[in-house]
Amino acid sequence: MGCGLVSCQKEPVPLKGIDVEVEVRDHVATVTSTLQYENKEESPIEAVFVFPLPGDAAVCHFSARIGQSEVVAKVKEKQEAREEYDDALSSGKQAFLLEESKQSRDVFLMSVGSLPPGESASIRLQYVIELAVEADDGLRFCLPAVLNPRYRPRGGGGSAPPQVTSVPASLVPYSLSFTARVTSPRPISKVESNCSLDPMQYLNIEQTQATVRLGDGHTFDRDVELLVYYEDAHQPAAIVEAGKDSAEPGSLMGDPVIMLSLYPEFPEAVMSSLASPGEFLFLVDRSSSMRKGRIDSARDTLVLLLKSLPMGCYFNIFGFGSDYDQLFPASVEYSQTTMDEALEKVKTMSADLHGTEILKPLKHIYKQPCVLNQPRQLFVFTDGEVGNTKEVLELVRSNASSHRCFTFGIGEGASSALITGMAKQGGGHAQFVTGTERLQPKVMQSLRFALQPSVLDISVSWDLPKGVSVTPLSPPITTLFHGQRSLIYAQLTGENSGASEGSVTVKYSLAGQPSENKLGFGLKTKDTGLTVHRLGARTLIRSLELEQREGERKQQDEAVKKRVVELGIQSGVSSAFTAFIAINKGSGEAVRGPLLRRNVPVPTTKTFYRPPRRCKAASGAHLRRLYYTREVFNSNSPSRGELELLQVITLQKASGFWTIVPELTTVLGKTQEELDKAKPLPVTEDVWATVLALIWLHGFKMEAQDEWQLVAMKAVSWVRAQKVGCMTECVEAGNTLLGCKVQKEDLGL
Known part of the structure; x- marks a missing residue:
């Protein structure tokens, strides 16, 4: 040619x-x-x-x-x-x-x-x-x-x-x-x-x-x-990077820059009871671009979230495209009735609302009064194909004090600027879910974050040798999650008097109790690359760009823009200006x-839907690990292609218990008569079914624990509330029936 x-x-x-x-x-x-x-x-x-x-x-x-x-x-x-x-x-x-x-x-x-x-x-x-x-x-x-x-x-x-x-x-x-x-x-x-x-x-x-x-x-x-x-x-870590020899001392590129990677560890007493109340709003993209595969992923994710919500919370579901709709006129309390109604709605969701206008439903949501003593958590599912990203981010940031935002980018080509930006400005967490990826671990991680109590009064203090001062490059930390990385960039200015160590302490209030995490670091470095400097410059530039967009006076806007341009030229890093x-x-x-x-x-992107990544087949009566598929929406009764873990999760009631039904006995591989014969006499059928489901999860599905952890916690809370006097005997009987060796303590009972 x-x-x-x-x-x-x-x-x-x-x-x-x-x-x-x-x-x-x-x-x-x-x-x-x-x-x-x-x-x-x-x-x-x-x-x-x-x-x-x-x-x-x-x-x-x-x-x-x-x-x-x-x-x-x-x-x-x-x-x-x-x-x-x-x-x-x-x-x-x-x-x-x-x-x-x-x-x-x-x-x-x-x-x-x-x-x-x-x-x-x-x-x-x-x-x-x-x-x-x-x-x-x-x-x-x-x-x-x-x-x-x-x-x-x-x-x-x-x-x-x-x-x-x-x-x-x-x-x-x-x-x-x-x-x-x-x-x-x-x-x-x-x-x-x-x-x-x-x-x-x-x-x-x-x-x-x-x-x-x-x-x-x-x-x-x-x-x-x-x-x-x-x-x-x-492992927490600190990287101190030397400045550029040719740059002026005291400038960003001339001074050392430190990057701190922190992993806050919250007290076990707080983490063992992730059942904080909340108001959960699910905003689902139903635009034409959410074609088959993407809308399926959004539905699948939503089903698991609905099944994992704790009792006592409130929720609502919104769909958006060129216009938007909502399931309930206002958020409703989570119950068996409202959960069932929501699941029926999810079954019929399709990509039939044409355009991708996320700004309108967001404005509507932010105008709705919050439920008293129920922190509002906004979960957004979208392919991120919007042209007004900056306006959306400004709106999310201006409402961050009352709404925590968790985002899911669905499908190839989702806008990382929109997905990560909304979560960052909304004090939440971002996830990307493509057609080849497992949904459950990502969803459960975000929900566990949302169920954690809000961390308040966050402060960062530095302990540095005499003569060394610090200039933060990162915006103040507004959100902390247990075990989730937080990055801090800072410029170190001045002459070191000889000491080689420094430290930083992050203090905060959690569930009414003061807590802190401290990290020590060495100040001497042989690292002369500029990666940390450029990331620090990028962080500062992004913060200034947002400040410029929020500025009300033209003079202030121009000053911020001038500062961004200076930083970009000095550091050699791109910016909006x-x-x-x-x-x-x-x-x-x-x-x-x-x-x-x-x-x-x-x-x-192509329009077909790929099976999830790392999906493994299993032999015998146990099918491959659960991935939510279209089958769950096509039939109310179990079908041959339905997956075991999916069956167990969908059979759980909103309050956390299971009942003895044919679908459960099929998964357990036992007949109704075998279950009845093995049941200890003082135990009710619902308690027995719930204990068996918990043993089955721990005995056969531990590799997927991050996917069913929250539904299991609901089940344990329900069983404890029944005040069963012969729990040890019940667990032993369940182990014998299912051929497992799960300890009562492992179940949380």
Whole structure:
């Protein structure tokens, strides 16, 4: 084909391939993407590529190699950079521009201008990012490949989202190679992925260094996700990074910067009774983009949440698209009746509400009065394809004092800026649930967080040697969860008087009791990289950007914008107000001929639903581990394809007990007569059924404990309330019947 690669619009595509190298150091990653361009047309071209990046990424390098020369981009104020780019193109010079979308910080636009006929260019893009902690303690890295067009609300203000040229994954006309190197102070247990990987290769005997790469035949039908597992993953840590020699002392890049990774441990007495009341509002995206697979995932997640809510709480369900609806006129108390009514509603949910207008239902929810003494917890399920992300985040942040927000990004291409931003601004936690992932652990982790008592009066104090002062780069901590990582960045200024140790203490009030966590750290460092500095700069820049948007006075806005631009230029980190600009002066000869624009397409998601990742088959009477499937919504009676754990959970009553029904006896593998014969005489049928279900869960489903832990806690609370006098005899009888050896103490009885 004379013109090389061609898109589905029959236009030549100058992007030939993308090579990605990821360097994971503990829980931070540096990502280097090299994009190979080649112009096989007869005229010079401008290649425009709108593509996704993680919303919290700090882009810190952008360069182009043409022939033997390399041009490194500089960070400049955005309008100034655009003008320089346009001027360069109009004078026939090669120019390269990289800028963040106005609407969402997880969308970038790259322009490669005046690439002459027959010319090749290699574009290098680098960013650093923190890795999110998953429910099973894995560290999640995601390379976004999919960018779905963002929905712009009707009558929405502001500028339109950048125009995205997209094609089905199978038609993406360029290749991807991907390699990751992992380094950690602790041994690396394993690395998993939603994509096919070549076997992991350890690089040393201690197994603290390893490499992995994508297997052959990878296609762009999904984002590339890695889950990295370390031994002793919950160890607090501190990294002190030396400043840049050429930078001015006292500046952000000239001083040392510290990154603290804290894992708060709450008292056992508090954690053993996760049954705090609350008002739970579930906001479900039912727009057309939540097609089959995505809406199924949202339904599945909602079913498990409804089954796991504690007695005494309140709840309601909202659906939204171009418009929105709600199940109850106001939040109702959780009971068997209201739970059953909600489950019936969930069965019929479909993606039939067209657009993705999340702002309207959020405004409606925030106007509703909260239930007295019931902290409001908002759970949001969406594919995140919206064009007014910044407005949404501002609204969530302004209501954070009364609403804690937990978010679930459903499907490939969900906006990380929206999903993580809402959770961060709402003091909650974000989860991403693709069609290849298990839903249950993620859902249960968020619900356990929501059920924890709110942590109040959080303060951070530093103990540093004389002569050393600290300037926080992170916003004040407003939320703490048990065992969940909290990151703090700070700039250390001044001369050390000789002491080599410092410490930081986080104090807070939990359930009315004062608590604290302390971490000591060394001040001497040989680390001269700038990763921590750039992440610290990114954190400060994001905080200032939000402050600028909230500013009421133009003078204040301009001052904040000026500070952001200064920080971006000083640190070399992207922001909403800056862009990377590079101009190749080369031989000085102008590129001649009409300049043709070529949009590089990005992959969109397919419509089919994939089975969850790491789903294992089991033999005999026990089916594979539970994943909620469509079958539960198609029939009220058990079917052949229904899964055992699903049956047990769906059979539990709202207050926590089970009854002896044929569906339960089938799962237990016993007849009604065998259950009746083994039951101790003083025990009621409901207590007996509940104890058997608990023994079965502990005896056969311990590998899925994080999925059924909350329903088991409800069951234990119910059994205790029955004040059974022969519980030891009951548990022994249940063990004998089911062939288990579960101790009464293990059950919590």
